[in-house]
Amino acid sequence: MPETISKSLEAPLYFKRKIVVGLIFLIIFVVTIEIWVANRSATFGEKINALEATKYSLGLENDYLRNQIAQKKSLTLNQKKSLNLGFGKIKNIEYIKPLPIALNSNKF
Numbered sequence: 001m002p003e004t005i006s007k008s009l010e011a012p013l014y015f016k017r018k019i020v021v022g023l024i025f026l027i028i029f030v031v032t033i034e035i036w037v038a039n040r041s042a043t044f045g046e047k048i049n050a051l052e053a054t055k056y057s058l059g060l061e062n063d064y065l066r067n068q069i070a071q072k073k074s075l076t077l078n079q080k081k082s083l084n085l086g087f088g089k090i091k092n093i094e095y096i097k098p099l100p101i102a103l104n105s106n107k108f
């Protein structure tokens with residue numbers, strides 16, 4: 001009978017050791033996951049900052065290009081360029097009248 005009593009007392013001790021070891025492994029696993037998540041979030045933070053910097057520089061470049069387009073479309077600038085190329089105001093306007101030809105498409 002004393003053997004059965006000693007075996008019944010040993011079972012809870014073994015069970016307690018299993019629980020303690022299981023909790024230790026669980027704590028190690030949770031800490032490892034927490035460190036991994038912190039590392040990943042820091043890495044993504046750096047990537048997000050780089051993307052925001054790129055977005056800002058592209059916005060500035062787009063504004064610059066819009067200004068350049070507006071300047072190129074300017075009528076006064078185009079007038080000055082055309083004058084430099086030798087174009088000027090029309091002084092004599094000549095109209096060309098259609099000739100009376102049999103295949104003239106204007107008659108149809």
